[in-house]
Amino acid sequence: MERVPSAFYRITAVLALSSGVVSRTRLGDLFWADAPDGAASANLRQSLARIRQLQQSLQFDLISMDTSRVLLKSTAEVDCDLLALRNILRTSYGGRAVDLCRLYNGDLLSDLPPASSEFEDWLETNRNDLRNRVLEELGAALTEDHTLSPAQRSSCAMQILAIDPYNEEAHRQLMIEAARRGEASLVHSYYNRCRDQLQRELGVSPSLETQELYQRLQRQLVT
Numbered sequence: 001m002e003r004v005p006s007a008f009y010r011i012t013a014v015l016a017l018s019s020g021v022v023s024r025t026r027l028g029d030l031f032w033a034d035a036p037d038g039a040a041s042a043n044l045r046q047s048l049a050r051i052r053q054l055q056q057s058l059q060f061d062l063i064s065m066d067t068s069r070v071l072l073k074s075t076a077e078v079d080c081d082l083l084a085l086r087n088i089l090r091t092s093y094g095g096r097a098v099d100l101c102r103l104y105n106g107d108l109l110s111d112l113p114p115a116s117s118e119f120e121d122w123l124e125t126n127r128n129d130l131r132n133r134v135l136e137e138l139g140a141a142l143t144e145d146h147t148l149s150p151a152q153r154s155s156c157a158m159q160i161l162a163i164d165p166y167n168e169e170a171h172r173q174l175m176i177e178a179a180r181r182g183e184a185s186l187v188h189s190y191y192n193r194c195r196d197q198l199q200r201e202l203g204v205s206p207s208l209e210t211q212e213l214y215q216r217l218q219r220q221l222v223t
Contacts, residue, residue, distance in 0.1 A: 004054060006112050007031075007047040010119065011063060013109055015072035016082045017126050022070055033118045081105070089133050097141035098152055101159045104134045135163055142173050150177050165197055168210050179217040187217050 014022055014030065028040035035043065048065050055061055060077045063070065072083070085103045088096050108127045114120055138156045141148060148156065154177045160170035171194035178186035191206075191214045198204050205211075 005047065005050050006115075008051050008054060008063070009109060009112060010115060011047070011051070011070065012072065012080065013082060013126075014122070015063065015070065016080060016086055020072040020074075024065075024068055024070060027070060030119050030122060031116055033116060082108070085130070085134075089130075089137070097138055097145055097148065097156050100134055100137055101152075101155050104130070104159065104163075106162075107131065131163055135160060135167075139167070139169060142169055150180060153177060166202060168194065168198075168207055171206075172210055172213050175213060175217055179221060182221065184218070184221040187214070187221065 010031070011027065014027065024041070024044055028044045031047075032040035032043050048063075048070065051063055052065075055063065061075060062073055062078045062080065064073055065071065072080075081103050085100070088099050088103070108130060109123060110127075115123075138160050141156050142153060142160075153173055157170040157173040157177075160167050161174075164170075171190060174190045175187050178190060191210075194210060195206050198206055206214075
């Protein structure tokens with residue numbers, strides 16, 4: 001299989017988070033702001049040519065271009081997790097927490113090497129925005145979405161902790177679900193992990209709410 005150039009992922013990310021259309025000038029400035037006159041445009045043309053060749057060889061059509069713009073096409077041929085994630089965060093409908101757990105796989109483009117400082121600044125801003133919005137949605141689901149199954153609630157809690165390991169609401173949710181299944185040792189393990197994480201990294205103890213929940217669940221499991 002032909003190697004996918006890094007520019008394909010970077011340009012797709014910019015397009016997906018920019019309503020699907022970006023000018024060539026904007027892309028050139030984002031990736032090659034410090035290049036000599038004319039070099040940014042030439043570099044972009046070369047990158048787009050490689051992307052066009054990749055799409056032709058693999059027979060899909062996601063990114064298109066004209067003389068002044070680059071566009072992200074809506075196509076059934078390609079699943080774009082970032083585009084789906086963006087659409088979920090821009091709409092409101094039931095079941096979105098489950099979809100967010102499936103689609104959010106960590107920081108945006110975290111497996112690519114660094115690019116220009118302008119692009120890295122753009123990337124960091126959008127990484128933080130996506131991370132915070134996903135955390136907000138999943139946190140709201142734990143407290144407000146009563147249609148979630150126990151397994152889905154646990155999945156949401158685990159996803160939250162993968163992003164924010166100090167989130168006590170998520171730790172409490174895992175303790176509650178373990179207690180519901182009668183797994184006393186797992187309740188104890190979840191509490192210890194929460195306590196140790198907070199103490200080791202932040203130098204604080206679990207909140208009174210978390211401590212009281214743990215004690216209450218222990219009593220329930222003993223009786």
